[in-house]
Amino acid sequence: MRASSSAGLPLTFTATGLPTGLTISSSGNITGTPTRAGAYQVTVTAKDTSGATGSTTFRYDIQSW
Numbered sequence: 001m002r003a004s005s006s007a008g009l010p011l012t013f014t015a016t017g018l019p020t021g022l023t024i025s026s027s028g029n030i031t032g033t034p035t036r037a038g039a040y041q042v043t044v045t046a047k048d049t050s051g052a053t054g055s056t057t058f059r060y061d062i063q064s065w
Contacts, residue, residue: 001044001056003028009048017042019062037064 003011013028019040022032028046040060047053 001058003046003054005048005052007048007050007052009050009052011046011048013044013046015042015044017060019060034062037062 003013005011011028012026013024015024015030017040018024018030019034019036019038021035022030024030024044028044038061040062041057042060043055043057045053045055
């Protein structure tokens with residue numbers, strides 16, 4: 001996904017609902033290795049330096065092999 005500030009301000013990102021083992025950096029990169037299979041509802045929020053925010057929610061399906 002992509003995000004930008006309408007005012008051109010820097011953004012920081014947070015997420016809720018990520019599977020255990022995954023993290024999101026303040027620049028929005030989701031990395032790691034999930035530790036459990038399952039379906040997860042993840043909400044990512046972008047916030048600019050003026051305090052304006054925007055969010056999106058998506059489903060993250062993790063399957064075990």
